Structure formats: structure tokens, C-alpha cells
Amino acid sequence: MHTTQKTLVAALLLAALTSLTPSASAKAETGKPPSAIELSSEERQRLTAARRVAGDKPEVLAAHEQAKADRAAVRKLYLDYKSAREKAATSEAAWKKLMEDALAKADPAASALAEKEKAAFRARMESSRKPGKPGAKVAADEDGEEEGDEG
Numbered sequence: 001m002h003t004t005q006k007t008l009v010a011a012l013l014l015a016a017l018t019s020l021t022p023s024a025s026a027k028a029e030t031g032k033p034p035s036a037i038e039l040s041s042e043e044r045q046r047l048t049a050a051r052r053v054a055g056d057k058p059e060v061l062a063a064h065e066q067a068k069a070d071r072a073a074v075r076k077l078y079l080d081y082k083s084a085r086e087k088a089a090t091s092e093a094a095w096k097k098l099m100e101d102a103l104a105k106a107d108p109a110a111s112a113l114a115e116k117e118k119a120a121f122r123a124r125m126e127s128s129r130k131p132g133k134p135g136a137k138v139a140a141d142e143d144g145e146e147e148g149d150e151g
Contacts, residue, residue, distance in 0.1 A: 005063050009054070 039047065054060055103110045 005059050009060070 055064075100111060100114075103114065
């Protein structure tokens with residue numbers, strides 16, 4: 001069904017384009033390339049009439065409605081995805097906050113140990129990167145400060 005519709009549309013466009021092909025002298029007259037030449041009033045009316053006839057065909061109308069429905073479905077899915085992603089980020093942030101609070105209550109020194117663990121992990125990841133790789137962060141100095149970081 002879709003192949004037939006595409007073939008019909010292609011045939012109509014080809015017929016319209018071949019009947020509307022500007023002459024070679026058109027560029028010399030206006031100084032514009034043939035693709036930039038505007039249609040005459042007669043040609044524009046003919047094209048409009050052909051578009052109306054083509055647009056009134058049941059298969060073209062059905063394809064247009066299907067395209068609109070598909071576009072609406074994509075938009076809805078995108079909005080659903082976006083809201084689900086935001087909800088997941090919010091719930092993860094809430095979980096992290098609750099976990100940090102519970103950790104601090106369980107052992108006051110544990111939060112400092114967790115930060116130390118994160119720093120060690122970050123240092124391992126940075127040292128495992130290839131030097132000179134685009135987007136890589138500057139490696140930490142021996143005293144723990146990053147290069148170029150004054151404060």
C-alpha cells in the first residue's frame with residue numbers, strides 16, 4: 001500500500017516537474033539559475049490544481065492522516081520519556097539524600113569515609129584515561145589539587 005502511494009506521488013511529481021522544466025534561455029534572461037526561477041501564474045495554478053487532485057485521492061488522504069497520527073504518537077512518547085526521565089532523576093536524588101542522612105545517623109564518621117572512597121574512585125578513573133584524550137580532565141597533582149586550580 002505504501003509503495004503504491006510513494007510511486008503515485010513520485011509519478012505526479014515527475015510529471016509536474018517535466019512539464020514545468022524551464023528553458024535554457026531562462027537563466028540568460030534573469031541571471032538566476034533555473035532552480036531559482038519562479039513559476040508563472042498559469043504554472044502555479046496548474047500545480048495547485050494538480051496538488052488538489054492528488055490530495056483528494058483516498059490513499060493520499062489516508063497516508064496524510066497516518067503521518068499526522070505517527071507524528072503525534074512520537075511527540076507523546078517523547079514527552080512521556082522526558083517526564084519519566086525527570087521522575088527517575090528526582091527519585092534517585094531523593095534516595096541519595098536519604099542514604100547520606102541514614103549513613104550519617106548510623107555512623108557520623110561514615111560520610112567522611114564515603115567521600116574519601118568517592119575521591120579514590122575518581123582518581124583511579126582519571127589515572128586510567130589515556131593522556132591527551134579529548135575531553136579528559138586534568139590529572140591530580142601529588143598534593144591532591146588539580147593543575148591550574150588555584151582555589
